[in-house]
Amino acid sequence: GGDGKDKKPEVQEYKFAVKPETKSGWEGFKQFLWNSETSEFLGRTGMSWLKIGVFYLIYYTFLAGFFMACLMIFYKTLDMKQPRWQNDNGIIGANPGVGFRPMPHNKDIESTLIWFRHGDDNGNWNNWVERLEKFLEPYKNDTVKEMGIECGELASRKPGAKQICQINRNELFQGDCTAEKSYGYRQGTPCILLKLNRIYGWTPDPYDFEEDEAILEEDEVPQSLRDMMAQNVKNERTAMNKRVWIECKGENPADVENAGEFQYYPDQGFSAHYFPYENQDGYVSPAVFVQLKNPKKGIMIAIECKAWAKNIKHDSMERRGLAHFEVMID
Secondary structure, X not given: OOOOOOOOOOOOOOOOOOOOOOOOHHHHHHHHHEEOOOOEEOOEEHHHHHHHHHHHHHHXXXXXXXXXXXXHHHHHOOOOOOOOOOHHHOOOOOOOOEEEEOOOOHHHOOOOEEEEOOOOOOOOOHHHHHHHHHHOXXXXXXXXXXXXXXXXXXXXXXXXXXXXXXXOHHHHOOOOOOHHXXXXXXXXXXXXXXXXXXXXXXXOOOOOOOOOHHHHHHOOOOHHHHHHHHHHHXXXXXXXXXXXXXXXXXXXXXXHHHHOOEEEEOOOEEEHHHOOEOOOXXXXXXXXXXXXXXXXXXXXXXXXXXXXXXXXXXXXXXXXXXXXXEEEEO
């Protein structure tokens, strides 16, 4: 047939899921950076980048605003001068520990051993004296001192409201416990500074020798401290009993013998009039020097110093109400 009636219609093919041509290697990477056929940069068109950019700008703006609002609300609940939870209501509690200085070097931060060689020839005591002198800088600062008031002998007079007692340098730095005498380290009779750890708002409850006889027995207060309390009462100096008492001794019988005599400067305790600590400007923790007058050389001596008041309990495991350290003098 020439009339074309037997000609079949052409079949049209539709490609619904044809995998696009992919390029590998450097050509593929260049196409990913900029596809000229689709006008895509890094796989997105300009409009796509604009939409996702606006979305994340709004998202992170709201996120930053939410974080800042939470932070502002949090800071509104804080008092920069005092903690919200104090004493028994706080983590620190209401039972202060006793700190000592000088501490070992930072690399031995967990150690409590004071170990040095005394003497001028091959002594290595200088670093200990330097660390102690560094800690004592606020005690020797005239500006800090002027922020407090004079409270009499051993701070026996109570300061007025919002006032703090000065640390009397002439009382604290005595005998061998002075920078001029290297705090006794050169001679092998070291002075160790003791202080109560600060607890905001905590006030000691001193023993009353005449009224607290039963409590003195129950708390097993050392007889040497009771004798000093009795002497103050006898001499009509009961104001001197209003203090946190300190006593140091060797931890074991051998340590008692090896430690020898202890000497305290300015006195065997801290006046209660230095408390409470309330983040006052110029406040410096009251301190006591305890000096080992004749310790045995070449032997490690374990020493325990306890603070004594009616509201101080002792716990050797948690170091509450006491300080523990070792001394070894070569």
